[in-house]
Amino acid sequence: MKARFVLPLVLLVALAAFPLVAPLFGMEFYIGFVRRVLIMALAAASLNFILGFGGMVALGHAGFIGVGAYTVVAFADAGVMSAWVLWPMAALVAGLVAALIGTVALRTRGVYFIMTTLAFAQMLYFIAVSLRKYGGDDGYTLPARPELGLGIDLANESTFYWVVLVLVALALGWMHRATRSRFGHALMGIRDNETRMRALGYAVFRIQLVAFAIAGAVAGLAGALLAGGNGFISPGAMHWTQSATLVVMVVIGGLGRSWGGPVGAAVWLLLEEVLKQYSEYWHLPLGLLLIAVALWAPKGLAALSRKKKAVAA
Amino acid sequence: MTGILFLEQLLNGLGFGLMLFLLAAGLTLVFGIMDVLNLAHGSLFMSGAYVAAQAHQQSGSFVAAIALAVLVTVVVAALLEVLLMRQLYKRDHLAQVLATFGVILVADDIVKMIWGPSPVMAPTPAALSGPIEIIDGLPYPAYRLVILGAGVLVALALYLLVNHTRVGMRVRAGASDRPMAELMGVHVGRIFNGVFLLGAALAALAGALMGPIVAVQVGMGEQILIPALVVLVIGGIGSVRGAFVAALLVGLVDTIGRAFLPMLLRATLPPATAADLGPLFAEVAMYALMVVVLIFRPSGLFSARA
Amino acid sequence: MSLFRIEGLVKRFGGLLATDHVNLTVDAGEIHALIGPNGAGKTTLVNLISGLLKADAGRIWLGNHDITPLKDHQRVGAGLSRCFQVTRVFAKETVHDNLMLAVQAHAGSSLRFMAPRANEAELVAKAEALAERVGLASERHRIAGTLPHGAQRALDVALALAANPKLLLLDEPMAGMGPDESARMVALIESLRSEMAILLIEHDMDAVFRLANRLTVLVQGKVLMTGTADEVRGHPDVQAVYLGTEAEGHS
Numbered sequence: 001m002k003a004r005f006v007l008p009l010v011l012l013v014a015l016a017a018f019p020l021v022a023p024l025f026g027m028e029f030y031i032g033f034v035r036r037v038l039i040m041a042l043a044a045a046s047l048n049f050i051l052g053f054g055g056m057v058a059l060g061h062a063g064f065i066g067v068g069a070y071t072v073v074a075f076a077d078a079g080v081m082s083a084w085v086l087w088p089m090a091a092l093v094a095g096l097v098a099a100l101i102g103t104v105a106l107r108t109r110g111v112y113f114i115m116t117t118l119a120f121a122q123m124l125y126f127i128a129v130s131l132r133k134y135g136g137d138d139g140y141t142l143p144a145r146p147e148l149g150l151g152i153d154l155a156n157e158s159t160f161y162w163v164v165l166v167l168v169a170l171a172l173g174w175m176h177r178a179t180r181s182r183f184g185h186a187l188m189g190i191r192d193n194e195t196r197m198r199a200l201g202y203a204v205f206r207i208q209l210v211a212f213a214i215a216g217a218v219a220g221l222a223g224a225l226l227a228g229g230n231g232f233i234s235p236g237a238m239h240w241t242q243s244a245t246l247v248v249m250v251v252i253g254g255l256g257r258s259w260g261g262p263v264g265a266a267v268w269l270l271l272e273e274v275l276k277q278y279s280e281y282w283h284l285p286l287g288l289l290l291i292a293v294a295l296w297a298p299k300g301l302a303a304l305s306r307k308k309k310a311v312a313a
Numbered sequence: 314m315t316g317i318l319f320l321e322q323l324l325n326g327l328g329f330g331l332m333l334f335l336l337a338a339g340l341t342l343v344f345g346i347m348d349v350l351n352l353a354h355g356s357l358f359m360s361g362a363y364v365a366a367q368a369h370q371q372s373g374s375f376v377a378a379i380a381l382a383v384l385v386t387v388v389v390a391a392l393l394e395v396l397l398m399r400q401l402y403k404r405d406h407l408a409q410v411l412a413t414f415g416v417i418l419v420a421d422d423i424v425k426m427i428w429g430p431s432p433v434m435a436p437t438p439a440a441l442s443g444p445i446e447i448i449d450g451l452p453y454p455a456y457r458l459v460i461l462g463a464g465v466l467v468a469l470a471l472y473l474l475v476n477h478t479r480v481g482m483r484v485r486a487g488a489s490d491r492p493m494a495e496l497m498g499v500h501v502g503r504i505f506n507g508v509f510l511l512g513a514a515l516a517a518l519a520g521a522l523m524g525p526i527v528a529v530q531v532g533m534g535e536q537i538l539i540p541a542l543v544v545l546v547i548g549g550i551g552s553v554r555g556a557f558v559a560a561l562l563v564g565l566v567d568t569i570g571r572a573f574l575p576m577l578l579r580a581t582l583p584p585a586t587a588a589d590l591g592p593l594f595a596e597v598a599m600y601a602l603m604v605v606v607l608i609f610r611p612s613g614l615f616s617a618r619a
Numbered sequence: 620m621s622l623f624r625i626e627g628l629v630k631r632f633g634g635l636l637a638t639d640h641v642n643l644t645v646d647a648g649e650i651h652a653l654i655g656p657n658g659a660g661k662t663t664l665v666n667l668i669s670g671l672l673k674a675d676a677g678r679i680w681l682g683n684h685d686i687t688p689l690k691d692h693q694r695v696g697a698g699l700s701r702c703f704q705v706t707r708v709f710a711k712e713t714v715h716d717n718l719m720l721a722v723q724a725h726a727g728s729s730l731r732f733m734a735p736r737a738n739e740a741e742l743v744a745k746a747e748a749l750a751e752r753v754g755l756a757s758e759r760h761r762i763a764g765t766l767p768h769g770a771q772r773a774l775d776v777a778l779a780l781a782a783n784p785k786l787l788l789l790d791e792p793m794a795g796m797g798p799d800e801s802a803r804m805v806a807l808i809e810s811l812r813s814e815m816a817i818l819l820i821e822h823d824m825d826a827v828f829r830l831a832n833r834l835t836v837l838v839q840g841k842v843l844m845t846g847t848a849d850e851v852r853g854h855p856d857v858q859a860v861y862l863g864t865e866a867e868g869h870s
Binding site for chain 2: 057059104107108110111112114115116118119120122123126127129130131132240241244247248251255280281282283284286287288289290291293294295298
């Protein structure tokens with residue numbers, strides 16, 4: 001087996017074994033935590049797709065997580081609990097909303113793009129707050145876990161965990177493949193030299209829009225899994241500081257590296273969890289970490305450990 | 314009756330707009346000259362509000378409290394500039410967003426450590442706590458009139474400084490085309506230090522002035538930051554004039570929107586829908602304004618950049 | 620009928636008339652040079668032709684196709700390709716990856732997400748052929764940014780060639796080159812003559828007179844004259860414009 005498959009496979013096996021091993025150490029509680037890390041890893045990876053690989057500094061990605069979550073809420077509220085409907089629909093709706101926002105936002109560049117994506121995310125946030133039918137500011141409690149059928153009971157923590165693990169692994173694997181595909185190379189080309197790409201004949205706007213929609217859709221799926229797992233969602237998950245946190249995760253983990261999203265999410269959430277145990281002032285060390293990363297490891301941790309290889313295409 | 318209400322909201326909107334201008338002016342010059350996006354600018358606002366509230370409570374003198382708030386914040390800003398901002402000039406926007414977001418987190422916790430997590434009471438100065446009848450039938454809080462007055466004075470002073478002094482000319486040159494300005498002998502670096510500190514002073518002043526009428530609490534910096542960034546974008550990067558026009562626009566749209574949109578919707582839509590949409594439209598009015606402006610003027614209204 | 624035709628092209632920047640009702644034609648197999656003093660508006664004209672700037676008036680034809688309404692990336696598909704005055708290659712990628720990106724643009728849709736591009740033998744073959752064409756075959760695995768200046772310019776040309784253009788726009792290809800590199804670039808451009816029309820902006824008069832069938836002299840946004848090398852050299856108005864600048868025209 002190729003060397004580069006070994007580490008991911010080991011990791012996958014370890015993660016799969018976790019729910020079986022955890023009870024032996026009295027760590028059942030952490031099954032939910034690791035599940036949350038997996039879901040955020042997916043969300044961060046979807047942001048990395050447009051931020052790291054596409055060079056689009058989008059500061060509103062949490063909005064799409066919210067769209068996915070609230071799509072699940074809307075269907076659940078109407079009595080539909082089948083995961084086969086909820087999860088694809090969450091991704092579809094989030095992807096469509098992202099496409100719509102992208103048609104406006106992608107006409108801008110630089111700080112204007114940052115602000116436009118932020119503005120639209122704020123609009124989504126306030127829309128969620130205004131949805132009294134779905135709890136408004138207080139949020140919405142889902143009646144039960146989604147149903148998968150096939151004899152799989154998602155109410156069981158370990159089972160839900162494994163389903164999430166499979167979905168996240170598949171999605172991450174697909175995104176990784178996409179970065180090596182024609183589309184991925186075109187996207188990175190636009191990131192590196194947009195003018196040249198236009199001069200080569202690429203329809204830059206179209207490619208960026210597709211990337212933006214895909215990232216939104218995957219974030220929507222993450223949102224659906226988040227809501228399904230917690231049984232609860234509130235507009236707070238879409239606040240702009242959540243979007244900023246996602247950006248932080250991607251940058252810490254490694255911009256434009258396939259592991260960037262998962263590494264960043266894991267590091268950030270683990271640190272947060274650990275620091276919270278020690279002090280109520282856990283923002284301070286995290287803030288200092290961000291400053292340190294920005295100054296000394298701006299390409300992220302995943303870039304520190306590997307040297308950039310010239311990829312022979 | 315609605316006329317009086319409208320006038321009152323108009324004045325409120327102008328007041329809010331002027332305070333936003335104090336924030337945005339520093340932000341736009343810093344971004345225009347050094348290409349640095351400083352998210353921690355809101356934390357300087359917070360610093361001004363907290364120090365002024367504390368100083369006012371302990372000394373009883375509002376003027377002294379403002380002066381102290383500005384002084385302390387400028388010192389903090391000077392430290393921030395030397396320790397961090399200098400390293401960020403050569404970095405890309407992403408690194409700047411990351412680092413200044415980190416500063417926000419640190420600042421929030423420091424404030425929490427000193428003053429605790431609950432909001433702090435910033436008293437309105439006793440002499441200004443009553444209303445003044447500015448025209449028949451319109452009693453308007455004296456304190457808010459002071460805010461208006463202070464805002465107008467500062468705006469005037471900034472206008473004179475930027476447009477009618479040599480220093481101001483160099484600042485404008487630096488904001489419009491930095492390499493060119495440097496070639497012409499403008500010490501952009503030194504000017505920038507001054508601009509950064511001036512921006513901090515203005516932010517602190519805004520914080521000190523707004524303390525009595527908003528909640529002085531952890532996170533207030535981020536809350537005001539977003540409208541300030543919206544003003545920055547609408548006005549155009551590097552333009553003080555743009556910041557002024559945009560700040561007034563945003564202040565008016567936001568305040569009047571919150572006051573009248575729900576009313577308007579209730580008059581035209583079924584009550585349940587209006588109750589949902591009213592607050593929503595009021596909240597997003599300023600973002601919708603920004604998007605509309607960007608569609609017609611992708612670089613903002615008065616972008617100074619060549 | 621000319622392969623490429625501009626009629627009455629106008630561009631204003633505020634009060635400045637940067638392009639003043641310019642007419643120009645380029646025939647198939649022709650190398651047409653665009654010369655003029657600094658600030659004459661040559662780069663503006665090139666940006667108008669490639670579509671980076673939108674003209675205020677006038678029309679542009681490529682073959683029988685009015686390409687004026689087309690956006691810049693669409694004009695490439697219509698057969699118009701360009702190089703830039705300042706080298707714009709993908710500095711962090713290998714020469715091969717640079718060429719793959721260029722070739723990919725003209726080999727079907729880029730909206731393919733699953734198959735690794737490295738496996739597409741046809742793209743690889745085309746990229747290798749392009750490298751061969753401009754003399755970079757041995758450098759295929761070097762990072763583009765580490766190439767010497769002349770080689771980077773050659774790569775720039777190769778990227779533009781990937782589109783199989785009918786008209787190639789070369790914006791000061793000789794800029795910053797020593798005599799050896801210049802000679803190689805001239806040879807490369809000469810080798811392209813039979814396959815495409817070329818519009819060449821250059822200050823290097825030796826190269827211009829060696830390569831160009833016709834020259835157009837642009838002064839302050841307006842066409843002063845168009846003619847063969849001898850006609851242009853002998854024209855009194857051109858001599859007047861270039862008096863004092865002839866020295867800097869020599870490489």
